[in-house]
Amino acid sequence: MVGVGGGHGRGFRLREAEDLDLDQLDRLVDNGGEGEDAEDAASAARMRLGNRVLGPGRFGRMFRLPRFRPPDQALIELGQAMTADVPENPAQNNSNVPAGFTYLGQFIDHDITRDETEGFPPINDPQLIKQGRSVTLDLDSLYGQGPKRQPGLYNPDFPPERARFRLGTTTPVTGGPPNFNVPSILRNDLPRRPDERRTPIIGDDRNDENTIVAQTHVAFLKFHNKVMNVVNALEDDDNDGDGSATFTQAEEDSRSTQFHRAKRLVRWHYQWIVLNDFLSHLVDPDILADIKSNGRRFYDFDRAPFDGEPFMPLEFSGAAYRFGHSMIRDTYDFNRVFANPQQVPGASFPATLDLLFGFTGKGGMNGAPTLPSNWVIDWRRFFPVDDPELLNLARRFDPTLAEGLLRLIVDPGEPSVLAVRNLLRGSRLGLPTGQDVAEAMGVTPLTPFEVAPQGNQIVTPVLRRHNFDERTPLWYYVLREARLQGGGNRLGEVGSRIVGEAFFGLLEGDPNSFLSKQPDWTPTLPSAEPNDFTMSDLLKFVKDINPIG
Numbered sequence: 058m059v060g061v062g063g064g065h066g067r068g069f070r071l072r073e074a075e076d077l078d079l080d081q082l083d084r085l086v087d088n089g090g091e092g093e094d095a096e097d098a099a100s101a102a103r104m105r106l107g108n109r110v111l112g113p114g115r116f117g118r119m120f121r122l123p124r125f126r127p128p129d130q131a132l133i134e135l136g137q138a139m140t141a142d143v144p145e146n147p148a149q150n151n152s153n154v155p156a157g158f159t160y161l162g163q164f165i166d167h168d169i170t171r172d173e174t175e176g177f178p179p180i181n182d183p184q185l186i187k188q189g190r191s192v193t194l195d196l197d198s199l200y201g202q203g204p205k206r207q208p209g210l211y212n213p214d215f216p217p218e219r220a221r222f223r224l225g226t227t228t229p230v231t232g233g234p235p236n237f238n239v240p241s242i243l244r245n246d247l248p249r250r251p252d253e254r255r256t257p258i259i260g261d262d263r264n265d266e267n268t269i270v271a272q273t274h275v276a277f278l279k280f281h282n283k284v285m286n287v288v289n290a291l292e293d294d295d296n297d298g299d300g301s302a303t304f305t306q307a308e309e310d311s312r313s314t315q316f317h318r319a320k321r322l323v324r325w326h327y328q329w330i331v332l333n334d335f336l337s338h339l340v341d342p343d344i345l346a347d348i349k350s351n352g353r354r355f356y357d358f359d360r361a362p363f364d365g366e367p368f369m370p371l372e373f374s375g376a377a378y379r380f381g382h383s384m385i386r387d388t389y390d391f392n393r394v395f396a397n398p399q400q401v402p403g404a405s406f407p408a409t410l411d412l413l414f415g416f417t418g419k420g421g422m423n424g425a426p427t428l429p430s431n432w433v434i435d436w437r438r439f440f441p442v443d444d445p446e447l448l449n450l451a452r453r454f455d456p457t458l459a460e461g462l463l464r465l466i467v468d469p470g471e472p473s474v475l476a477v478r479n480l481l482r483g484s485r486l487g488l489p490t491g492q493d494v495a496e497a498m499g500v501t502p503l504t505p506f507e508v509a510p511q512g513n514q515i516v517t518p519v520l521r522r523h524n525f526d527e528r529t530p531l532w533y534y535v536l537r538e539a540r541l542q543g544g545g546n547r548l549g550e551v552g553s554r555i556v557g558e559a560f561f562g563l564l565e566g567d568p569n570s571f572l573s574k575q576p577d578w579t580p581t582l583p584s585a586e587p588n589d590f591t592m593s594d595l596l597k598f599v600k601d602i603n604p605i606g
């Protein structure tokens with residue numbers, strides 16, 4: 058029989074149990090042939106494990122503060138006022154953050170949390186919210202449940218112990234204006250079913266929500282495949298068979314296959330990127346340094362009922378980390394075809410949010426069977442891999458959102474304005490006001506004049522009418538603070554503290570993260586700076602920076 062949890066005492070951690078037990082389960086199934094009993098036992102244990110990994114009980118609160126639930130109508134008015142319906146003026150609303158970090162941020166979000174609540178019911182007990190992801194930076198959105206339990210994600214040409222991801226192919230484009238033509242078939246789409254919805258075959262379907270996050274997912278699929286090749290080549294050349302050139306930690310783990318070792322390399326490099334590349338672009342450096350040196354002050358999962366396993370803090374998932382919604386632009390210079398012709402000679406027109414939403418399964422691929430070849434991303438325009446002049450910059454971090462976010466593709470009857478959804482969600486989750494959180498942290502709250510500045514004719518009247526300048530929804534507060542304290546380029550005091558502590562906590566609480574297993578580990582894959590690894594290094598390593606040239 059398979060034990061699903063006992064024997065680890067106070068130090069017992071969910072992921073350890075998962076790694077151990079899933080391997081045992083696999084062996085049970087592999088050694089099958091011993092009748093249905095073994096299979097039944099395996100599937101029953103797997104289900105119990107699944108309920109613990111994916112079931113309710115993985116959300117919680119960082120702060121015990123009064124819930125702020127103003128009237129819905131007031132929140133709807135505010136959400137609508139926050140969404141600009143005037144043409145974008147990049148000269149006025151650029152941040153200094155490369156735009157790729159927006160969608161890397163979305164990709165990370167989809168790795169660590171998925172609130173499975175249907176509709177907008179009020180929720181008082183966070184333990185009742187169903188969490189659809191493991192609350193760790195383990196890339197379960199990429200790996201799914203692994204090659205044995207979710208073989209559809211993987212390339213059938215390789216055995217599970219050397220599993221590579223399946224990739225999708227693009228649809229060649231011919232016959233349009235000359236610059237539209239990209240006649241080659243590229244392995245640069247998500248794998249998709251041939252159904253009407255072009256359903257993506259990936260670990261989390263939200264990574265097909267727009268073309269840029271989908272292309273980010275493709276980059277990570279390729280990253281794993283490439284790392285798998287490297288591990289394979291190194292270990293095959295490794296005469297003493299110890300694989301030491303690649304990964305000493307893996308040697309301790311006699312159960313691991315090449316797939317496990319590659320997955321761990323991928324995860325650790327990704328975790329390094331989150332802490333050292335991503336966060337350093339977004340969070341106040343002093344607060345980040347303070348969390349590193351002095352530890353977390355507010356995100357505490359040692360207490361009951363969490364007992365050492367990280368939970369998803371609602372202040373993060375329902376408010377602070379949604380700051381990324383303000384980074385989204387209405388238009389991008391996407392590649393040599395879809396860009397502003399004044400910036401990129403010969404280009405047709407820029408990639409708008411509407412188009413980027415359309416070239417997804419939900420958007421019916423704008424009528425194409427798979428991603429058209431001329432919609433493969435040019436990463437030089439999103440991360441600093443080449444000429445900084447080419448970069449799209451994220452929109453300034455502030456409470457004004459792109460106009461395209463007025464028109465999300467949503468379930469019937471649900472709000473299609475993203476800002477309205479965020480504000481209603483914050484209220485349903487019973488989040489506190491920004492001012493209350495600031496006081497609980499011991500920082501000076503923004504004044505009503507700072508929240509609602511005199512000059513703003515659109516949002517200030519709404520804020521004042523509903524007293525939101527004195528008691529501000531947390532998500533709005535974090536955005537306003539980012540504009541005032543971070544110059545629109547990074548988060549302010551409250552936002553930085555929530556986001557920084559959450560990421561450190563997720564890594565510290567995961568017994569398999571590099572921070573827990575080998576805190577002095579530094580990246581081993583090729584990089585521009587020794588002992589470092591950035592998203593630009595990852596893209597260079599994958600060697601797929603601008604496939605359409």
Ligand code: HEM
Nearest residue numbers: 159162163166170171172267374378379381382385478482
């Ligand atoms: C075009 C890009 C994006 C779109 C269209 C989008 C859309 C959405 C939608 C519709 C939701 C569910 C809202 C609700 O009903 O509560 C959501 C949730 C969320 N989004 Fe985004 N998002 C985008 C990018 C981002 C980025 C860049 C970040 C952060 C850097 C982010 C962070 C989050 C978080 C934390 C949640 C809550 C996740 C959960 O716990 O389920 N999103 N987003």
